[in-house]
Amino acid sequence: MQERLVDRFGRVHDYLRISVTDRCNLRCLYCMPEEGMEFADADTLLSYDHIVSVVEAAAEMGVTKLRITGGEPLVRPGLDGFIRRLKAIPGIKDIALTTNGILLAKQAEALKAAGLDRVNVSLDTLDPARFHLIARRGELKRVMEGIEAAARCGLSPIKLNCVLLKGINEDEIAKFLKLAYEQPLHVRFIEYMPIGHADDNWRNHYLPLSRVLEEAEREGYRLTKKADVRGNGPSDDWQMDGGTGSFGLIHPVSDHFCKSCNRLRLTADGSVKPCLYWVDELNVKDALEDRRALKHLLLRAMDVKLENHEMAEKLANEALSHVPTDRRMSQIGG
Ligand code: SAM
Ligand code: SF4
Numbered sequence: 001m002q003e004r005l006v007d008r009f010g011r012v013h014d015y016l017r018i019s020v021t022d023r024c025n026l027r028c029l030y031c032m033p034e035e036g037m038e039f040a041d042a043d044t045l046l047s048y049d050h051i052v053s054v055v056e057a058a059a060e061m062g063v064t065k066l067r068i069t070g071g072e073p074l075v076r077p078g079l080d081g082f083i084r085r086l087k088a089i090p091g092i093k094d095i096a097l098t099t100n101g102i103l104l105a106k107q108a109e110a111l112k113a114a115g116l117d118r119v120n121v122s123l124d125t126l127d128p129a130r131f132h133l134i135a136r137r138g139e140l141k142r143v144m145e146g147i148e149a150a151a152r153c154g155l156s157p158i159k160l161n162c163v164l165l166k167g168i169n170e171d172e173i174a175k176f177l178k179l180a181y182e183q184p185l186h187v188r189f190i191e192y193m194p195i196g197h198a199d200d201n202w203r204n205h206y207l208p209l210s211r212v213l214e215e216a217e218r219e220g221y222r223l224t225k226k227a228d229v230r231g232n233g234p235s236d237d238w239q240m241d242g243g244t245g246s247f248g249l250i251h252p253v254s255d256h257f258c259k260s261c262n263r264l265r266l267t268a269d270g271s272v273k274p275c276l277y278w279v280d281e282l283n284v285k286d287a288l289e290d291r292r293a294l295k296h297l298l299l300r301a302m303d304v305k306l307e308n309h310e311m312a313e314k315l316a317n318e319a320l321s322h323v324p325t326d327r328r329m330s331q332i333g334g
Contacts, residue, residue: 002296005061005264006304007274010167012148015263017050018080021071023267024101027136028124029201030163030192031329034136040331046270048082050288052089054266057212057294059091063264067096067118069333080114083314087115094303096120098161098334100137102145112153119150120159120188125169126179134168149185159186159248166207173215181243188235188248194314195276196328206315208254212247216240232259253315258308264301265333272297273332274305279323 005013023039024032048052055066066086073079088094094117101121108119123143123276124134129141150158154227162169162176173189180187194202216223216238226237226246233256235248265273271281282301287293310320 003061004160005058005063005302007305009305009307010257011106011261011305012062013262013264013302014062015057015065016055017067017069018055019070019263019266019268019334020051020068020073020074020082021045023075023333024072024100025075025102026072026138028100028122028163029134030165030205031138033334036331040269044270045268046266046284047080048085050284051082052085052268053291054272054284054294055086055092055290056089057291058091058097058264058298060270060291062091063299063316064091064093065096066092068093069098071330071333072100072102073097074099078279080107080110080116083111083116084114085213093127098122099146100135101143101146102137102143105142105149105255108146108149108155109153112155112316116155118154118157118159119288120161122163123147123151123159124165126163126175127171127172130169130172134165147182147185156184157186158184159188161190163187163190163192163208164207164211165192165205169204170207170211174219175211177212177216177219177221177240177247180247181240184319185243185245187245187249188250190304191253191289192310193252193276193329194311195332195334196324196326204317209249209251210254212249213238216247252309253311256308256311264298267332270300273325275309276299276308276332276334277311277324278306279302279325280306281325 020127027034053185096118099119125131128140189209191209192206222241224239225322226239235250237248240248271283273281283296
């Protein structure tokens with residue numbers, strides 16, 4: 001059996017994003033409805049033992065980088081012990097976490113001690129009242145405390161994920177740029193994606209990221225294109241001359257980066273998704289006890305992975321060549 005995770009287009013996959021839960025303590029308006037979100041029953045989720053088996057198989061096939069996500073990963077108990085086990089798997093070199101930050105202050109130290117390398121914290125606004133509008137629950141203050149705790153214990157480089165929303169937080173681009181100039185943080189502006197609910201909300205609030213570069217120019221920053229931030233993936237990164245931090249643009253809709261896609265996703269309920277956007281997924285549950293079967297399934301994911309997604313076509317209201325997923329971001333693992 002061919003053992004490396006190479007798809008039909010020659011893309012080598014060395015990065016697995018693992019969702020440990022679809023539950024969350026926030027209800028961000030671009031990710032979940034305010035009320036009535038249905039969550040998977042606890043007994044349908046993969047156990048940590050199961051996920052470790054999948055990662056062992058994937059690591060033998062060349063996966064070296066992991067990201068733990070959700071839902072909100074920090075609501076699942078025992079995450080530090082789980083990360084310790086992942087870190088001990090031969091071949092795994094880098095483990096990152098994406099979190100909304102609400103529970104991070106309490107857990108940062110234990111996570112670092114367990115072997116977590118770094119965190120991405122989602123932060124769409126620097127205004128407490130607006131935080132309620134976007135996240136609908138929780139408090140901005142808790143997120144800021146989480147970021148400070150992560151910095152104190154060396155979970156760095158810390159990246160902030162900011163989804164830009166037309167008419168909601170676009171007037172904060174300059175504030176985020178200032179933050180990136182003054183603090184040792186990497187601010188990643190992200191385009192709003194039509195995942196699982198390509199409805200009016202997305203169409204009305206989608207904003208192309210060219211706005212960020214215009215704003216940086218207006219604010220008088222001198223920019224240099226950055227070659228590398230550790231683990232930068234699809235981000236188009238910029239250094240602000242004289243600044244402490246930096247910023248990046250992740251523009252899956254206006255300029256997709258599928259050509260260099262190196263990632264697979266594992267959902268909390270056990271599906272391998274070769275692409276965030278399309279409906280295709282392969283459930284690992286029947287293969288969990290058999291390493292060969294698991295590897296075979298990962299190779300099948302390579303076979304069904306399409307060349308690119310069609311979010312730009314979706315925005316232009318053009319016909320799509322395949323079927324988009326109906327799962328939300330929190331149910332896949334963003
Ligand atoms: N709960 C954690 C958090 O918010 O960081 C991890 C899971 S969340 C689904 C992962 C990332 O996906 C977050 O940075 C979030 O802002 C982003 N996200 C969710 N829905 C999105 C959408 N429709 N378009 C773009 N980004 C989205
Ligand atoms: Fe929760 Fe993250 Fe989705 Fe916000 S983006 S609702 S924090 S899973």
